[in-house]
Amino acid sequence: MLLPEDFIFVTVKRFLICRGWQILGGEPPNGTSDDIIRIVIRPKSMKGRFHSLGALKVDLISKRGNTLLLTEVKSDYSGYDKRKLDRITTTRLIDLKNALWERCKIREDDIGRIVKSLAFSYGKEYPVDEQYIHFRVRGDGTVLIIKGRQISAIEV
Amino acid sequence: MRNRTRENMRGGLGNYMDGLPSKFAIYYDALQEGKWFQSLDSHLASARLLKMLNKGQNPPNIDDLLKYDRPDIILTYGSRPSLVLERTEEVPTGHNVGQRFARIVRAAEVRVPAVYFFPFVAQKHGKESQDREAEQKTNQRYVNARLFEALERLEEIHKSLVIPINWPVDKGYELLRTSQKDQEVQRIVSLVVDATLSNLPLEQLRANPFIAEIKEKARRERDQRLASQSRYSEPPPSVKIIDTDSLIKACSMHKTVAARLSSRKNSLVYEIGMNYIRSDPYTGMLLFYDYLLTRTGPHSSQRSMNLVAKMPNISLDDWKRKCASKSARKDIFLFSNFSDAILLAGDMAV
Numbered sequence: 494m495l496l497p498e499d500f501i502f503v504t505v506k507r508f509l510i511c512r513g514w515q516i517l518g519g520e521p522p523n524g525t526s527d528d529i530i531r532i533v534i535r536p537k538s539m540k541g542r543f544h545s546l547g548a549l550k551v552d553l554i555s556k557r558g559n560t561l562l563l564t565e566v567k568s569d570y571s572g573y574d575k576r577k578l579d580r581i582t583t584t585r586l587i588d589l590k591n592a593l594w595e596r597c598k599i600r601e602d603d604i605g606r607i608v609k610s611l612a613f614s615y616g617k618e619y620p621v622d623e624q625y626i627h628f629r630v631r632g633d634g635t636v637l638i639i640k641g642r643q644i645s646a647i648e649v
Numbered sequence: 650m651r652n653r654t655r656e657n658m659r660g661g662l663g664n665y666m667d668g669l670p671s672k673f674a675i676y677y678d679a680l681q682e683g684k685w686f687q688s689l690d691s692h693l694a695s696a697r698l699l700k701m702l703n704k705g706q707n708p709p710n711i712d713d714l715l716k717y718d719r720p721d722i723i724l725t726y727g728s729r730p731s732l733v734l735e736r737t738e739e740v741p742t743g744h745n746v747g748q749r750f751a752r753i754v755r756a757a758e759v760r761v762p763a764v765y766f767f768p769f770v771a772q773k774h775g776k777e778s779q780d781r782e783a784e785q786k787t788n789q790r791y792v793n794a795r796l797f798e799a800l801e802r803l804e805e806i807h808k809s810l811v812i813p814i815n816w817p818v819d820k821g822y823e824l825l826r827t828s829q830k831d832q833e834v835q836r837i838v839s840l841v842v843d844a845t846l847s848n849l850p851l852e853q854l855r856a857n858p859f860i861a862e863i864k865e866k867a868r869r870e871r872d873q874r875l876a877s878q879s880r881y882s883e884p885p886p887s888v889k890i891i892d893t894d895s896l897i898k899a900c901s902m903h904k905t906v907a908a909r910l911s912s913r914k915n916s917l918v919y920e921i922g923m924n925y926i927r928s929d930p931y932t933g934m935l936l937f938y939d940y941l942l943t944r945t946g947p948h949s950s951q952r953s954m955n956l957v958a959k960m961p962n963i964s965l966d967d968w969k970r971k972c973a974s975k976s977a978r979k980d981i982f983l984f985s986n987f988s989d990a991i992l993l994a995g996d997m998a999v
Contacts, residue, residue, distance in 0.1 A: 521681055
């Protein structure tokens with residue numbers, strides 16, 4: 494059964510907080526969330542009326558120590574979200590770092606490693622990329638963590 | 650090779666769907682907002698949290714409130730709606746000013762108290778803000794005063810209760826994110842809950858001193874904004890008020906449309922620059938201008954001047970195609986029901 498996106502969002506957010514992650518911000522589904530500041534990753538050159546062109550948002554951005562965790566949330570696995578996170582951590586990395594400085598006053602030096610993750614409903618299994626974490630959420634609030642090979646040593 | 654860990658977390662779907670029986674139910678658009686609302690009053694602790702479904706799949710009183718748009722929260726007691734709440738972190742400026750207006754309009758029409766929780770002022774973020782920050786300047790945006798005027802007119806026309814509440818900010822104009830920000834909204838929700846439990850008429854709730862105080866704060870904000878900006882003495886840039894006869898002569902329209910328009914001397918033309926038919930923010934803005942500038946009574950036929958939606962980039966064929974679409978479209982419904990005429994590309998009026 495596919496779970497609503499907002500349920501997955503709330504469950505994963507609570508899970509991360511319990512595990513000592515600091516939620517820096519993001520983009521809650523369908524609205525606002527009290528403890529989530531909106532972090533918009535804008536291309537450096539865009540100003541004025543066009544400041545939103547090419548802007549990207551990540552659903553949840555968290556930090557623990559010097560590890561930054563980016564999480565995209567959907568009811569089901571989304572290849573589009575994965576490609577978006579890949580872009581943000583490569584061609585748009587500078588924009589991500591600028592956004593983190595602008596909204597959270599986190600410097601480039603404060604980030605040692607960036608980990609990408611996808612959160613979606615438990616059910617069908619999807620292959621996990623070696624650089625990714627999957628959070629598979631059940632209706633009872635259980636979270637199953639699947640880590641890719643390259644990040645298996647990271648404690649979530 | 651993959652590492653698997655199973656984590657048990659408190660509370661799942663079952664947790665928030667169960668709970669003690671309560672006559673209160675909270676219909677939400679986003680779960681995190683439903684939970685926030687539930688935390689505002691102890692009477693709501695055992696309220697059922699229910700996701701708003703698509704129109705037609707909710708109880709009739711809920712579907713009725715979704716007729717124009719989907720608010721963030723609807724509180725019901727039994728089957729009766731007690732409150733509609735809309736909250737946003739965005740300062741209502743530019744086109745944001747009316748984007749959420751239709752949600753409040755429906756609540757007012759059916760005389761369900763409505764709370765609109767938004768920042769009256771807040772820091773704008775983005776590249777320009779970074780530039781200003783480098784110069785040690787703030788980059789705050791203030792609410793458009795016309796929103797308060799439109800909300801007051803809406804309340805007056807439908808003899809309802811519409812309460813704008815400020816989302817407070819800190820000294821740097823950043824939004825407060827702790828429960829400190831909820832003090833006023835919490836008190837209003839408690840008043841509504843008490844009024845619901847004691848079956849208090851809307852008129853008596855409106856007369857409550859705290860509600861009067863909150864509304865006075867909004868009026869003071871409106872006056873300050875009006876005094877500080879000369880632009881408010883002119884109609885908004887996307888609006889033109891023109892003589893109806895000239896409008897009829899300049900456009901190609903069926904005689905029934907011309908006859909409908911000619912009953913009023915003037916017409917308010919709201920120019921919509923969209924390149925394809927969509928709702929946000931235009932449908933909300935249409936209703937916003939209706940209440941701000943034309944409406945004289947609760948029915949959309951009661952206007953001091955015609956309300957015309959001008960869409961110069963939309964062809965008649967496009968419009969007809971969308972109207973014929975089998976799925977009920979919010980944009981077509983609102984444009985059709987809240988305009989006296991729609992002016993399409995080539996000055997074709999329908």
